[in-house]
Amino acid sequence: MHMINTSEILETLSMIDHQKLDVRTITMGISLLSCISEDEDKLCANIYDLITRRAENLVKVGREIERDYGVPIVNKRISVTPAALVTGAIKHPVKVARALDRAAKTAGVDFIGGYSALVQKGMTEADRRLIESIPEALATTDLVCSSVNVGSTRAGINMDAVRLMGDVVKQTAANTAASGGLGCAKLVVFCNAVEDNPFMAGAFHGPGEGDCAVSVGVSGPGVVKVALEGVKGASFDEVAETIKRTAFHITRVGQLVAREASRRLNVPFGIVDLSLAPTPAVGDSVAAILEEMGLEVCGTHGTTAALALLNDAVKKGGVMASSHVGGLSGAFIPVSEDIGMIQAAERGALSLEKLEAMTCVCSVGLDMIAIPGDTPAETVSAIIADEAAIGMVNNKTTAVRVIPAPGKVVGDSVEFGGLLGHAPVIPVRGFSAAEFIHRGGRIPAPLHSLRN
Amino acid sequence: MNEMKKAVISVLGTDKKGIIAQVSRILYENDANILDISQTIVSGLFSMILIADISSEACSFDALKTELDALGDRLGVQIRTQRSEIFEAMHQI
Structure with a gap:
């Protein structure tokens, strides 16, 4: 086998030291579909328990890889099933946002994404409740990121959702005015959202994905x-x-x-x-x-x-x-x-x-x-x-x-x-x-x- | 397949006596075998890249890295210890 040579080693070291080569994120996607319950507290407990169990070693392993290979891994993150898909039977989805925030803090990650709804064609009552709760959710959590998919090439554009999102963006800015409208930095409005995006603020674990x-x-x-x-x-x-x-x-x-x-x-x-x-x-x-x-x-x-x-x-x-x-x-x-x-x-x-x-x-x-x-x-x-x-x-x-x-x-x-x-x-x-x-x-x- | 585990140790800093001796002593004590060394001094700046076999059961990457980090601090030079896969991944198909 070819032995790595000095110039290749120096090239890699220079990329890391001087050219800011890094791995931006390791993101663990977690399906929340097994957490569904019509009892709000039960749903939140299920979500918290599942995330903290699955992501227990995420930050630790991220740090070990960073140490072993000497390459910075800037963020460790979690993405979850769009929350609107698991909050259909409850009245206050914002409680789920808080459960996500607590779970992210326990896991020690930088962000958690998936306070999301996919409404490219139509909007369920659960979708609407979740979307309307986004300004409050983003103002009362630290690590939660939110996204809403309002259109796709196959479905067209849901203009009712587009209208609603204008209000949601404005309200989110108002609710986080003290920090310059920072809440809006954690809110993405998509067309053709992808189900496996590891980047925030738009990360969620799509319904077509596996458990983790x-x-x-x-x-x-x-x-x-x-x-x-x-x-x-x-x-x-x-x-x-x-x-x-x-x-x-x-x-x-x-x-x-x-x-x-x-x-x-x-x-x-x-x-x-x-x-x-x-x-x-x-x-x-x-x-x-x-x-x-x-x-x-x-x-x-x-x-x-x-x-x-x-x-x-x-x-x-x-x-x-x-x-x-x-x-x-x-x-x-x-x-x-x-x-x-x-x-x-x-x-x-x-x-x-x-x-x-x-x-x-x-x-x-x-x-x-x-x-x-x-x-x-x-x-x-x-x-x-x-x-x-x-x-x-x-x-x-x-x-x-x-x-x-x-x-x-x-x-x-x-x-x-x-x-x-x-x-x-x-x-x-x-x-x-x-x-x-x-x-x-x-x-x-x-x-x-x-x-x- | 049981592939050889390798570490790449790179040292950069002001030249002084005994850098190579002390690095290789730590490698020896940790049961690592030196496979390749290249070393230069350009206008007083010491630079060395050393590749070591760390496959031995008695050799722990973490312990080796911790000791070499401490040596770097003592000598006032930068010593970096990395698993070789990052270089292989980047430069080999």
């Missing part, structure tokens, strides 16, 4: 940026090849960690999510990769094309490195969590419209964007509808995680702290979409022939 699985989300925008510094002025063919090669290396680390976590926890391996997830740290930015390709600033003309190439090359490189790929796989463009994106927004180079265009060609959507606090709920709904339409028509996952920052106006900045970073408040269109949003009903699923 561990998935891993990789990271490493800094590694890609540094690799591209080595091909300055080269053609896009070479740029794409370089990104593919780098993504392969990064993903192999994710695959190793996922396999080890699965073995040590004795839980089936779910997927590796091939994502380039930035952090606010310098040298860990997706925007910086696009700028390295030759753009003066992220958001200028050419950004969409650069991102399309990046997103595709990351997937092509990553797919071969892992036995099962899934989740959101692609480049993330959360504004507040990426120093290059923050700077681009502050310079006025990055508008909501450009971000929307970028979401057509990359993973997920309008992410961690602060908008003025007085933005009407209908405008938030309309932003959600636009983004869902992009996902629906293009057969991809899209999402909206915007923060209408209470009391803030364009030019202000909102500080979320930690990995969530800070965000300059960017303008939304001042013209009303209220009448459009109040129509309600469904936007029919799109035709998938005659594609233009």
Whole structure:
């Protein structure tokens, strides 16, 4: 067998030390379907017991893997069955949110996702109760993340849900006004949500999953940026090849960690999510990769094309490195969590419209964007509808995680702290979409022939 | 298949007497067998990469790492001990 050589070892060490290579998350998905009860306290106890039992060793094993391989594993997380599927027989789903929060704290994880409802076509009473409780749930828990799927390519867009989510986002911001509307950072509105996403805030353990699985989300925008510094002025063919090669290396680390976590926890391996997830740290930015390709600033003309190439090359490189790929796989463009994106927004180079265009060609959507606090709920709904339409028509996952920052106006900045970073408040269109949003009903699923 | 378990030990810091001697003593005491060493000094900066077989029953990765971490602190150099799989995974198909 080939003995690893010094230069390969140094390359790996340099990626970890200087280019911020890390495994962003090990996420354990847990099905809550066996917990169902019509007694609220019994349901909550079942959920707490099941999660704390299954995830008992998650954080410990995460730390051991980190220690053995010398690669940082930034987050350990739990995702659960969308809570609306297990709260059908009870009146107060928010109690489940609190049980999830307690279980996450006992397990010692960073976040728990799955206070969620899947309402792309219709909404049960349980879905409605859960969605209406989201603002309270996010204001009274610390670690719970919530998501709602309002549309899909097969079902169309549930515009009643879209209207409701505008209110929910606004109310969540109001309930967490003291922290700049932080609750909204834990709330994602999806179209075509995936069932095995390990990334927050949109992680949940889909109803098509088994009892338990561990998935891993990789990271490493800094590694890609540094690799591209080595091909300055080269053609896009070479740029794409370089990104593919780098993504392969990064993903192999994710695959190793996922396999080890699965073995040590004795839980089936779910997927590796091939994502380039930035952090606010310098040298860990997706925007910086696009700028390295030759753009003066992220958001200028050419950004969409650069991102399309990046997103595709990351997937092509990553797919071969892992036995099962899934989740959101692609480049993330959360504004507040990426120093290059923050700077681009502050310079006025990055508008909501450009971000929307970028979401057509990359993973997920309008992410961690602060908008003025007085933005009407209908405008938030309309932003959600636009983004869902992009996902629906293009057969991809899209999402909206915007923060209408209470009391803030364009030019202000909102500080979320930690990995969530800070965000300059960017303008939304001042013209009303209220009448459009109040129509309600469904936007029919799109035709998938005659594609233009 | 019972594959050989390996550790990669990388040392970086200001050059001083006895770094290699002390690292290899700890490896010997922990029943680890050195497979490969490469070492250079560039303008006073000592850099060494050592690959050791840690398959022996008497050899505990955790104990070895703890001792080498402590040695690094004593010598004022960075000593990192990692399982070799991360390097193999990244660079081999």
